[in-house]
Every structure is written in C-alpha cells, then in structure tokens.
Amino acid sequence: MTLFTRTDRSFLSRWWWTLDRPLLAALLVMMGVGAMLVATASPPVAKHLGLHPYHFLFRHMIVLGPALVLLLGVSMLSPRWVWRVASVLFVIAVGFMVAVLFHGLEIKGAQRWIDLGAFSLQPSEFIKPGFAICAAWFMAGQKTERNFTGHKIAAGFYALTIFLLLLQPDFGMTFVVSCMFGAQIVLAGLPIRLMLILLGVGVLGIGAAYVSFDHVQSRIDRFLDPASGDNYQVERALEAFRAGGVLGTGPGHGTVKEGLPDAHADFIFAVAGEELGLVFVVPLIALYAFIVMRGLSRLMQGAELFALLAAGGLLTMFGLQAVIHMGSALQVLPAKGMTLPFISYGGSSLLAMGFTMGAVLAFTRREGRPSAARGGLSVGSV
C-alpha cells in the first residue's frame, strides 16, 4: 500500500500503520463471502415466506455499509474511547432489552426483537460486545488500582445480562455470554482450582437448563439419539454437505437448501457446503481460525491488560459463535440457532459484529515493531 507513507503522522496514516492489516483483510473477505452466500441461500427462504426473492439480500446489502463503517470507525478509536462507547452501548442495550420484554416482537417463540419501523432490532446482539468491554474494563481496573472492586462490578454486569437473556429466553446467547465471561475470568488469572470449579458450575448450568426447559431437553435428546425425534433441519443440513461433496454443486445450483427453513441464517454454512463444497468449506473454517488466532497472538504482544481482557473476550465470542454454527450444521453439536459472524443474514448481528471486530482491531493496534511493545514498553499509541 502506498496510500500512506510511514513518515506521515496524520491520524489516518497512524491508524493505517498501527492497524493489523491482515486481520482487516480477512474480515473484509469474510463480509464479501457473506454477501455472496446470502445471495444464494436466501431466495428460496424468501419465496417460502412469500417475499421478493432478493428481499433478504437487499436488506443484507443495506446493512453491510453501516457495518463496514462501524468496523473501520471503531478500529480508529483508542482503547479508552472504545470503553467509553461500549459502556454507552451496554447501557442502551440493557434499556432496549428491558423494553423488549414489554414491547418486543415475538418471533419463533422468543421475544428478542424491537420494532424500529422498517427494521427490527435485536438488542441482545449489541449487549454482548458492550458487556465484554465493560467487564474487561472493571476487571483490569481491579489489577491496576487498589481498593477498586472491579471483579464484583463485572460479576454484577454478568448477572444482569444473563438475567435479561434468560427472560427472553435465549439460551444460545446465554451460553455464548457465559463462555465469553468465563474466558475473561480465566484470562484475568483465575487459579486453576477455581477454573475447574467454574467448569463444574457451567456443566451444572447446562444440566439445569436441560431439566427445566423442555425444548432444551428435546434438542439435546435429539442430538444424542437422532432417531428419537424430528431432526428435519439438521438432517437436511447434513444432506446438503453430502450432496456438495468436494467441489460442490456450484453457486446457485443447490437443491437441498430449498428444504431448509433457516438457510439464510442459522444454516447458511450448509448452503456453503452444498454449493461450494469442501474446497470452500475448509478455507472458510481456516479463515475463522485465522482471525481468532491472529487476534489472540496480537494480544500476546500487547501490554494493556484491559485490551487483552476485552479483545480476548470478544474473540472468544466471535470464535465460539462460528464454532457453534458450523458444529450444528455438521451435527457435532446439538442444534442451536446461531448466526455465522459476518456471513449469516441478520442486520443486528452484522452491525454488532462490525462493532465487535472494530473493537478487536482497535485493541490490537501496535506502534512500531511488535517486539518493541513487549514488556509494557508501549508508548503513545493509546
């Protein structure tokens, strides 16, 4: 790139040279792939619903612009400013989630959406990055300032978030937020002994959900014993991969996708498998792996505990959603509706992911050569 020279000290130039450009490139590729997959996966779904064939594609494209602006815009902020924006986002998201309980649209059995005229917004998508960054801020604060009960505040935030999510109810999000917070606690230095206890609590939590919520129970039962119930979507998804084989049927030539009610969102990975085949699916998995690994390794070199905790949590969320989505479609995990970050259709998810990865880009910006930043010698960039 010759857009900026290294000696150019303007704001944009500094942003460009401190940014993790491979990470940005991977994210942009991912957004392009997402647009393409929505284009091929959504028309059958739209037709089933009696909408224009490109209804979902148009909406996806409309949101893609703002998501890109968010991604780039947030990546230009300093970590302190990211925290400020995130705290406002968290407060607003909590407000909306309370509002959703009273005025929300009920879609497919859960109240998650708030109606904003042309679009409906899912505030729970935004509470995740907001919560992760706020929790990281307070946990990092406990380490750097005495007499600061950051851990307790972070735990309070967690309890509030989980409470609101369970009221909807949204177990997928609850699981993701819990894992994300768990990762942050682990990163913040939880002793191994307590880590094991935490793991036990997590298993107990899933057990409690299994016992007390029928649909959770049936999902898990059907996963453990596919013959025990209706596995229509999952069977279809698997059939899509089998039909696709190594090379796929070619973009737009899939037929199994016609029978997948959520082909454009929760099962878009299966459409990719059918139409583009193994030669596309494995690189796509690798792309997600690259983003997570690249992000984590950049954090290894950082000196800011807050940045490490926040970005660590955000990357965990990003990676976990991808793993759950792909794992559901490949039937290695119980079926759980989860959007594939940057690829699935879903305006709220896309915008929230733009913010999330924008924040990760902001937290992973480095001045100069990485080695110089080691050992807390980082200067100025914050």
Add this chain to the structure above:
Amino acid sequence: MTLAVAQVISLTGDRSSALYIARGRLVLIGALFALAFFLLAVRAVDVTVMQALPQTETAAPVPAVQGAPLVRRAAILDRNGVLLATSVKAASLYADPTLIADPKGAAHKIVQIFPDLRIQDIMRSLTAPGRFHWIKRHITPAQQAAVLRIGEPGLAFAEDYRRIYPQGALAGHLLGYTNVDGRGLAGFERAFDDTLAQGQDSVRLSLDTRLQHALRREIENTMRQFNAKAGIGTILDANTGEVLAGVSLPDYDPNHVARADKDAVFNRLSLGVYELGSIFKIFSTAALLDKMSDALSMEFDARQPIQHGRFSIKDYHPQNRALSVPEVFMYSSNIGSALMGQAVGTKRLRTFYERLGLLTPMTFESREIARPLVPSPWRDIDTLTAAYGHGLATTPLQTAAAVASIVNGGTLVRPTLLAGGSAYGQGERIVSAQTAAHMRSLLRLVVTDGTGAKADVPGYWIGGKTGTAEKAQGGAYNHDRLLSSFIGIFPAHAPRYVVLIAIDEPRGNAQSHFYATGGWVAAPAVGRVVAAMGAILGLPPQNSDALKDPAQSMRAYISANAATQGVHDE
C-alpha cells in the same frame, strides 16, 4: 510518601504478573479454538468426502408433494374380501417454467390433450415464477404419452397414488373419500385416515357388498315407487353390532365427489337425526316389561286422549277400549304407549334410553356422527312422548343398534364398521333374557297380527315394528310429511339380523291405497330385503309351523274381540 511509592511498585508488579498470567491463558484459549476448528475441518471432510452422495448432473427439482415419502394407502375390503377402495399409481403432470421453451405452443398442445383445462390457466402455470406448478393431477397413460410427444422439457410427471372406489356409489357414505393428495376427508377414510395412511396392505370392513347392494336396490325402488325425498337403511348383525350394510339415499360416487350435490353428500344414516316414532315403542315396552314381571297382563285405557297441559295425545284409529300390552304394541297405540311410559316413570325411562345409547352421540368408525336431540329439561310430558318416539330425535343407525341390543338377548352392542365387531353377549346387560324373549315375541306378533304384516316372508320368521312419524315443521307436526319406517328382525326366535328402512316423505299411491305409513311403505321393502338376504346368505326358509311361531305366546294376552278389529298404524 513511601507508602505511595510502594503502592505504585506493587501495582506495577501486580500488573506485569497479571499480564504474564493472562498471556499464558491466551495460549490455552487459542489452543482450544485451534482444536475446535481442526475438528470441524475433519468433520467437514468426513461428511463431504466419506459420506458423499453420488453427484447427479442436473438435480431434479423436488416436487412439494414429495416432502413425505410416498406411501400407498391401504385398500379397504368388505367382509368377504371384495375391494371397496384401493390406490393405484398414477402420473401427475406439472410444469417447471424455467425449462419451458415455448409456453404458448405448449399450452395449445396441452389443452388439446385435456379439453377440460382452460388455456389461460395453463399459460399462467407455464410462465409463473418458481419451478413447480401442477397442471393436471392423475392422468391416464395415454394422456401421459401424448404429453411426452409435445417434447417440451419443462413438462414433467410426478408419480403418486390415485384413490379408486371400484363399487362406485354403492357404499359411498360409509367409505367416504379422500382429497387429491390421498388424505381422508369423509366417512371411514377420514375416521381411519392415519391407519390407512400408514401403508398396511388392507383394512377389512364389516360390510357385505351383496347385502349392501340388495338393501340399496330395495330402498331405491321404494323411493321411486312412493316418490320419496330420501331413504335410509341398515342391516346389523344383532349379536356383534357389525354393520353389514348401510345406505343413505341420495348418495354419491366417491370417485367423483366434486360432481355430487350437497344433499347427496349428507350421510343421513349417522349424521341425520329423526323422530323415528313408533319404533321407540320397542324401548318403552321393554322398559316396562323389565320393570314389572306381570306387565304383559296389565291393561291400559286408550279410550280417552291424554290431555297434558296444551298437549293432547291421540290414537290414529282409537280402539276405544282398554288394551293389553301386546295389543298396545301390535296396534301401535300412542295413548297406550304414553301410559306405559308413565308407568315406567320419568327417571327410569330416561335412564333406560341413556343406557341404550340413545341420548348421546354413538361411537362409530366415522366422524360424521350427529348428537341426538334430547328434551332438556326432561319433563313428565317428555316421558309420555318419548315412549312413542316423539320429542326426541336420534340417528337411524344408533336406533337400530339399540333395537339389536334388546332383541339379541339383552346385551348392549355398538354399531361398528370393522369386521369382527364386539364379542357376543359381552356388552352391558340392558334387559333380562326374559324381557328380550318377550320383546321378540311381541315384534313377531306385529308382523303376524299387527301393523307390520306386509313385511312377512314365509319361512323367515320376521318380527318388527312400524314407525310413522309426522315431520316437525316450524314448531308443528305436518300430517302430509312423514318419515315412514320399519325395523325388522329375523329369525324372530333367535334374531341374527336387524334390518332398518326409513323412507323420507313418501307419497301414497293407488297400490298402497294412498297410505304412506311405515306399514305400507317400509315394511314390504324390509320383507323384500330379507327375502334377498335369504338367497344371498344361503338361508333356506324354515317350515312355517304356526304353533312354533314366537307370536303364539302373546296371543293369550289379546282379548277375544281384538281379532275382529282392523289393523291400525301409527
């Protein structure tokens, strides 16, 4: 000051040690993710390579009807294995507009093969968005060949099953019909839809096609003879409740339901409710005999019409004397029956009807079952009218089953369309065996000496009861619009069969001396059905020895002067 410095140092130390720990943990999280993504990639290889489906060059569009695997619907047989309903493979023509080269030309050629289609509709199917539009369901092989000769690649066929009823209208009401996708919409097809759809080979019904044919023929003839509006009939096995035949005319051909008018699709046998009139005297008399052992020698004064408030109960042709129970029964005296009902008592009579299943919807292998119209509240006047079959309306089928439950020895049977029925004598006891025997003799007496004489077929010991009900119309009974019925049992000393025929609004003619009563209209029809049954079932007529006649035992109760009286019917 020193404290502050120490604090800063300690904080710096905390911070760097925290960072140190956190970096270690980052490696842990990274490793977990690496493992997860690696496993996903392995699984992707497993699914797409190891379990790959054979690639087809051009995957055919999946027709909507093939969402569920195509199962052949079970055939329906009569009790002797005669095919009543079956499913045959048939091709259905659909269009994939994305592959249609010349919609206009194709539409013109299609309409030549199927002149009943409209060319505008075909054009719409050939040009609409989407890849699957039905043009014509269930076409013949010749039509399929003609469509193939058009040579249009966008015209394709889906194979599915078409329901065929080889007997046509014969048992249409009981069988019902299915929609074009083979789901039951009426009758047995609807009631047993899930069972039939499971794809077992066949289901056997209690029906006997030969008896069905005989019954339908006689009802049809009677309707024509008396210019009647409708006809209803059934033949039950008195011991098992099996419906051997069931007719509701007018009826329809289940192969062409769309062409049937609304009246023809109405199943009067189980979905129509009627005041069946004097047939109910069987029930009130049985209730009385079961209550008092000496009831046969009781006398009821039928000289004066009964006044009850603004109601008055009169006899059609009053006998003007006290009548014994057999006389009340054979002359079908309304006054006598009302007094018998009074003697039974309101509570007891109502309970008796309830136990016979006359006050609640019957259980039967059909979804077209009417709820009887029962007086509510049931006052004393209702007891009087219910005793001779007015003031409450029941379905003909449940009424016939109630008669069977009395004459078969007194145990309850419920009507069933499935071969086998209920085991003999296992039902709830309704009346004592003694009462049942008396009732059989009384029913025989009606045919030998009373209103049902025209039902008699020498050698078959038919017993029975006439019923002539004026149809209620706008709150009053209309003398010209009758429901004339006869319920027959045979052989009367040990009844095996119960035959009911009811004719709706018959018009008397010269042959019947312009009578349109049950005795003139329905009784002869039942007689002809029984004669036909004897031939079909191979029952030789018995020697008619008058002394062995069950009616003989009742003659002792008939007063001497009764023999000179005329026969009356109501």
